[in-house]
Amino acid sequence: MTEIPKEEYILKCTSACAGCSTSLILRYVLKAAGRDTVLVIPACCTSVIQGIYPNTAMNIPIYNVAFAAAAACASGMSEAFSAAGKKTNVIVYAGDGGTVDIGIQSLSGAFERGTDFLYICYDNEAYGNTGMQRSGATPIGARTTTTPGGKIHAKKDLDGIVAAHNPPYMATACSAYPQDLFKKVQKALSIRGPKFIHILAPCPPGWRFSSEKTIEMGKLAVKSGMWLLYEREYGAVTINGPSKAAMIKPVPVEDYLAPQGRFKGISKEALAMLKSQAEKSAKRLKLEADGVC
């Protein structure tokens, strides 16, 4: 069993929504990272969760920077700490909007330059902070306030984009598997250079499911194969246990979609596209894990 430290770096009574998986993820990320850590965040749900000046919900320094700037800001911070002989962890904790859309240039730049930092994208598949508008990470068929008829474009392949930068370590995780997440953050921080973890963050108000079902929703995402858990270390792919199991015997995708209001009335075409994308991703990943491609 992995021993999770008792220290809390995210304090009680934050302004997170009921059932928020983002704050749960952050809690484990910070437990894994420890005290000598600085968080850099762009505009995202965490900029609400962190509290209103002069208060802070964080027990570590947290730097809230402009939307497109998080990875570049972290580059400067990481270099400055290093120049001063400090080993402080620099972690970008950004939502999907700040990562796959407006922040992707600075993310790409920091990865190309080999910045020594960990970039975490917690992905609730929409602009949650501002009331659920579509992002590049919103899946096809999902209803958001700017895609009231269901999104007509596929979810952007963020992991493929990051993988093309060849970071020494990248992984996916999900809020429903905190031990897995904890270990991945620890492993990432033990490696020098740019690291990336993409974490699925089910969002009760945005996805329109009941707030006590956050963990269940994350598990369904993985068990249905709609979210794959894996690691890519120096290019070598390892599929993690829950996804291996799901590849052998998945639960129906419909079981994952049915409790979510955002997929209510999804068209047959969009549903077929969702399923086919999930199957293709799993197939490609398995080939990579088997060393075939």
Next chain:
Amino acid sequence: MLTIATGNKAVAAAVKEARPSVIAAYPITPQTEIVEQIADYVTGGSLDSRYIPVESEHSAMAACIGASVTGARTFTATSSHGLLYMHEMVNWAAGARLPIVMANVNRSLGPGWNVWAEHTDAFQERDTGWLQVYVGTVQEAYDATLMAFRIAEHESVLLPVMVNLDGFVLSHIMQSLETVDLGDFIPPLRLPHAIDIEHPRGYGTLTGPDEYFKFRWDIERSMRDSVRVIEETQKEFGKRFGRSYGFTEDYRCEDADVLVVAMGTLGKEAEVAVDNLRKEGVKAGSMRIRWLRPFPELDIAGRDVVVIDRDYSFGWGGVIARSLKAKYRVEPFSVIAGLGGQEVTFDDIAGFVRDREPGKEYWFGVNA
């Protein structure tokens, strides 16, 4: 040491002397030579700094912000569209009270696409909370860059400083340059709000109207305090290195009946015009504005004023001319000249003085 250098190389040499820990920059014409020279210093080992070759100017300023908040001395350089691209972060740097120093090589904005001198780029950052100085010579580019670090990092200021030099006409021309042995002229940076793991704080958090208002007032208070700090710094620089500067560079102004007010290289050009006008019996003087923010107190009352703006605020007027009109209730002859690198000679400037029409606006070279 006496040498010759371009304006760009002078800035780079000053940066080398000031030794920032982190430099993040993106090349853009006509600033490119600054970042190339700095990259050369760092690669060659004569400057022990981290040089971050960022993918955009937005990221350049973001990286400087990230480095600066750890308490590190930082520098970047840009120009024109680069400055506008980083505009969001330019605001952020001032709001976050980070003493970043930036050289901006003044250049026009497209379209029409044009790479030559104009002050409009920096003027678009007037209201961000940055201090802005405009230089007229290669030597001044060097000296102002050195002083910028000390002024920005002073505990009473803690605001970023932009050093402006005219594209090509100053960035790329060679003049004599005397470099200095800096000694302890720039003390180590002590940033009171630097990130401290032992005392974690939230930075840039959501801030209600009352607190936000106080932050804005704090910027203004520091801007006012910076007047004293600039004066002291310029005075001490003169004492130590033999070259003194003011908020303005006044040339034959004492007994002048007519003053030419301009900035940057046009202000230097005006000095030649003044000499020639004096030979004709016209009692002219040149008052070159060096600091745009904080805006200086000018002794112009009771005299004719010819303002040359290498900038324009559409639907309003030349920014300096309008500023003087508002502040001193004078009726300047407002000349709009030098936009997009338009050539303006000392003869042209003497002509503006001879043909001045107080209260009028005149677009040089255009039938307006």
